Amino acid sequence: MRWRSTIAAATLLPLAIAAQTTASSATSGKPAMTYQVDIRQFHFRPAQLVVPVGAKVTWTNHDEEPHTVTSAGAQFKDSPALDTDDSYSAVFTKPGTYAYFCSVHPFMTATIVVH
Ligand SMILES: [Cu+2]
Numbered sequence: 001m002r003w004r005s006t007i008a009a010a011t012l013l014p015l016a017i018a019a020q021t022t023a024s025s026a027t028s029g030k031p032a033m034t035y036q037v038d039i040r041q042f043h044f045r046p047a048q049l050v051v052p053v054g055a056k057v058t059w060t061n062h063d064e065e066p067h068t069v070t071s072a073g074a075q076f077k078d079s080p081a082l083d084t085d086d087s088y089s090a091v092f093t094k095p096g097t098y099a100y101f102c103s104v105h106p107f108m109t110a111t112i113v114v115h
Contacts, residue, residue, distance in 0.1 A: 032056040032091060037110070039067050039082070039102075044110035051092060051114055058089040067108065072099040 032054055038045045039061040051057060059069050061082040069079040069088050075098050079088035092098065092114040102108035 034058060034089075036060065038062055039108075042067075042105060042108055044100075044102075044108060047110045049110075049112050051112060053095055053114055054091070054093060055114065056089055056091045057112055058087050060087045061085065066104055068103045070101055070103040072101060072109075076100075078103075 033052065034056045035049060035051050035058070037049055037057060037059045039059055040063060042063065042065070044059070049057065059079065059082070061067050061084060064084055066081040066083055068081055069090070071078055075096070076090045076092070081104070082088055092112060095114050098112040098114065100110060100112070
């Protein structure tokens with residue numbers, strides 16, 4: 001009855017494949033959606049950005065002048081002065097309208113709308 005042994009060997013193959021399916025997701029929570037605001041020519045662009053709750057917003061200064069991202073009414077943490085190509089990020093966890101400005105040039109104003 002030699003044919004029985006060859007069939008037994010074939011049934012062992014799927015075990016090797018099953019061992020490779022362990023996932024590598026060690027991070028906790030859902031990944032934040034990221035949005036970009038460019039600071040260019042003394043303007044925040046876009047001037048109004050609408051994002052969902054939980055969004056991460058990153059500002060990047062493309063001007064030669066320093067700028068800040070300063071919340072009107074301290075609704076989120078203010079940035080330090082951003083030099084050329086510096087970035088700053090904030091995560092918005094509650095719905096609302098978040099007005100902000102540049103403390104160096106207070107005429108620079110913009111809004112993040114979180115919904
Ligand atoms: Cu400025």
